[in-house]
Amino acid sequence: MGIWTTISGLGLALGLRLELFGAVLARLHDVPRRRALIAQELYGSAIQTLHVILLVGLFIGMIVSLQTGIELARIGQQDQIGTIVAVSMAREMGPFITATILAATVGSAMAAEIGTMSVSDELAALEVLSIDRVKLLVLPRVVSLMLAAPLLTVVCDAIGVLGGGFVAQSQLNVSWQLYIDSALEALRTPAQFLPLPKDVWSGLLKSVVFGALVAVIGCASGLQAHGGALGVGRATRAAVRDSIIAIIISNYFMTWLLYQS
Numbered sequence: 221m222g223i224w225t226t227i228s229g230l231g232l233a234l235g236l237r238l239e240l241f242g243a244v245l246a247r248l249h250d251v252p253r254r255r256a257l258i259a260q261e262l263y264g265s266a267i268q269t270l271h272v273i274l275l276v277g278l279f280i281g282m283i284v285s286l287q288t289g290i291e292l293a294r295i296g297q298q299d300q301i302g303t304i305v306a307v308s309m310a311r312e313m314g315p316f317i318t319a320t321i322l323a324a325t326v327g328s329a330m331a332a333e334i335g336t337m338s339v340s341d342e343l344a345a346l347e348v349l350s351i352d353r354v355k356l357l358v359l360p361r362v363v364s365l366m367l368a369a370p371l372l373t374v375v376c377d378a379i380g381v382l383g384g385g386f387v388a389q390s391q392l393n394v395s396w397q398l399y400i401d402s403a404l405e406a407l408r409t410p411a412q413f414l415p416l417p418k419d420v421w422s423g424l425l426k427s428v429v430f431g432a433l434v435a436v437i438g439c440a441s442g443l444q445a446h447g448g449a450l451g452v453g454r455a456t457r458a459a460v461r462d463s464i465i466a467i468i469i470s471n472y473f474m475t476w477l478l479y480q481s
Contacts (some may be wrong), residue, residue, distance in 0.1 A: 233462070237440040244362050244436070254360050261364035265326045266371060266434045273372050274323055274379050280313055281305055281380030285387040289394070298392050302402030305384035308316075310407060310419040314377040316471060318369060319430030323463035327438035334442025335452040343443070353443075362435040369431030370424045377423065379382055379399035422478045426471060433466045 251258065285305050292298045334357055337343050346353045383404055407417045416424075416459040438459040445455035 222474040226230050233440075233444075233458075236444065237436055238402050240354070240358065240440045241362075241432070241436045244359055247352075247359050248363075250355050250359060251363055254355065254363075257356075257360035258364050258367075261360050262368055264329075265322065266368035269321060269325050269372065270375065272325065273318060273376050276314070276317055276321060276381040277314070277376035279320055280317055280376075281309060281383035282387045284308055284380070285384030286315065286391065287419040289392040293392060298388075298394055299398055300402060301388045301392065301394055302381075303406040305388075306381055306403035306406045307419055309377045309380040309384075309468040310423045311416075312423075312471070312475070313432060314380060315369075315423045315426040316371045316467065317375045317428060318376050318427060319434060319467045320464060322365065322372070322405065322431065323434045323438075323460055323467065326365060327434040327463045328460050330435065330438035330458045331441040331456045333444070334439055335445030335455040336442075338443060338445045339448050339451055358436075358439045358443075361439055362432060365431040365435040366428050367431075367435050369427040369434075372400060373423060377420075404433075418478075423472075425478075427468060429474065430467050433470060434463045437463045437466060 252343045285301055288304045289298050289301045292300055292304075298355050334343075337357075343353055346356065385396060385403075388399045407419055439460070441455040441459035445451045447454075
């Protein structure tokens with residue numbers, strides 16, 4: 221009985237989030253009118269998390285470089301470190317780390333803010349005033365995070381490659397020039413439809429999807445909050461948990477679709 225109740229609850233939550241995403245898509249024409257709110261949310265989601273992205277991206281690049289470099293050095297192939305770090309950051313690590321940080325910081329904040337409005341009857345007041353809460357609260361947050369995620373991913377990729385180069389030069393005896401040349405060469409795989417290399421645009425595409433997932437799940441969790449402060453806490457926890465799960469699952473399927481050939 222408990223298992224079926226859990227499955228039913230998950231299905232209901234998924235349906236509500238899909239419905240909310242559809243409502244956002246139906247209101248995209250209202251984006252120009254909400255540009256002030258979008259700019260405000262963009263500042264909160266991009267600028268205020270930039271230092272975290274820089275710090276985590278730097279050390280992720282250093283860790284990837286050190287771990288792979290130690291193994292490659294055993295077979296005399298440490299000159300390939302730049303290739304591995306650049307490809308892994310652009311394809312997977314950059315988008316994934318950025319989305320995870322956004323889920324833990326911005327997504328949780330969205331759930332807490334809207335959840336507080338829900339339990340204090342502010343959302344009900346908006347309904348009474350015939351104000352579209354999706355246009356006012358959800359649309360700016362979703363659009364801003366879909367813009368912020370790829371921008372922060374580029375920063376994470378760049379700082380990760382630089383951090384990997386520092387480790388390669390200082391600890392693995394790989395010259396900076398050789399490292400950079402191999403990293404740039406690895407990212408020159410041509411794309412069929414876009415002017416960007418495939419590894420770069422695929423990572424950016426993932427980040428846009430991740431940003432949408434984090435924002436929709438965070439807002440939906442907040443809208444469903446009930447039961448006072450305890451309910452806001454549950455909504456925040458659910459937003460972070462479900463966002464990370466959605467990021468991991470969608471990452472697999474997007475990687476399969478983009479690289480199966």
